[in-house]
Amino acid sequence: MIEKFVEKFIQIAFRTFGNWVRRNRSKFEWMRDNLIRARIYVPLEIYVSSALLCSTLSFLIGTFLSFFLFHSNLLLSPLGGLVVSALTFLTFHLYLLAKISGRKRSIDAMMFHAVSYMLVLAKAGVSPHDIFEKIAENPIYGELSKEMKYLVREMKIFGRDLITALQNLSETTPSARLREFSEGVLVTDLSGGEFLQYLNTKAEQYTVENRQMQKEYLELLSLLAEVYVTGFVAGPLFLIVILVVMGMISGASLTPLYLIGYVLIPFLSTIFIVILDVVTPEVYK
Numbered sequence: 001m002i003e004k005f006v007e008k009f010i011q012i013a014f015r016t017f018g019n020w021v022r023r024n025r026s027k028f029e030w031m032r033d034n035l036i037r038a039r040i041y042v043p044l045e046i047y048v049s050s051a052l053l054c055s056t057l058s059f060l061i062g063t064f065l066s067f068f069l070f071h072s073n074l075l076l077s078p079l080g081g082l083v084v085s086a087l088t089f090l091t092f093h094l095y096l097l098a099k100i101s102g103r104k105r106s107i108d109a110m111m112f113h114a115v116s117y118m119l120v121l122a123k124a125g126v127s128p129h130d131i132f133e134k135i136a137e138n139p140i141y142g143e144l145s146k147e148m149k150y151l152v153r154e155m156k157i158f159g160r161d162l163i164t165a166l167q168n169l170s171e172t173t174p175s176a177r178l179r180e181f182s183e184g185v186l187v188t189d190l191s192g193g194e195f196l197q198y199l200n201t202k203a204e205q206y207t208v209e210n211r212q213m214q215k216e217y218l219e220l221l222s223l224l225a226e227v228y229v230t231g232f233v234a235g236p237l238f239l240i241v242i243l244v245v246m247g248m249i250s251g252a253s254l255t256p257l258y259l260i261g262y263v264l265i266p267f268l269s270t271i272f273i274v275i276l277d278v279v280t281p282e283v284y285k
Contacts, residue, residue: 013053014046021048034096037174038103039146051092059085100174106143107175109213112206114141115181119199128195129155129162147173220279232268236260
């Protein structure tokens, strides 16, 4: 049911804005680059058209709500609609940035494990093409596996050689680590022992970097734990004690206590869980 609704919505959006977006495609090239980095295989015209239709609907809804919020002010109502519309379109852009940022963290966290596996395969005599294919076929590497699938697709479907495919991967990946690795492979003799030596060097480098990342992550967890105890536990409890004392002295209402217990504390805990999820690399989840 939901899929049919989304499909119908996209069709309406494309029929409404598709031709205009196609004529002004150059204005949205920055969004196309982000779609590629996020590995969201949706045509630029469809994505932008959907964003424009959502923004248009948001403008109408925002104007309608602002009309009542600002007591039928005909000047401020369209302004409120424009703000809501702009925020809606911005949300589509921020979604891509969040997706890219999440993929970058996941790829960086998996590089150490993937390169170590590549080194084992290379020592067994497996060719570079087959090594990248095996990484692509293994879902345990998460977003890095998707990057390798992109590399394999460039070679098998579009008929590009490994060097050209690596160049395209280097230009489109959101991970600086993978970009550096790909550029290093490009200047390496893939047919000789130089590739094996390069993998061995990168495995040692990533081992050191991975230990440093783990140390920094543990320090960050320690800091977050202190913040949680101080601001998310002790703070609300301190407020509760103050409100109880004030209530006993002046006979004030207990409504603020209910708000703290049933709204503020769950809300702060949810925010903390979201923060913890954002800063935790995919490999540790």
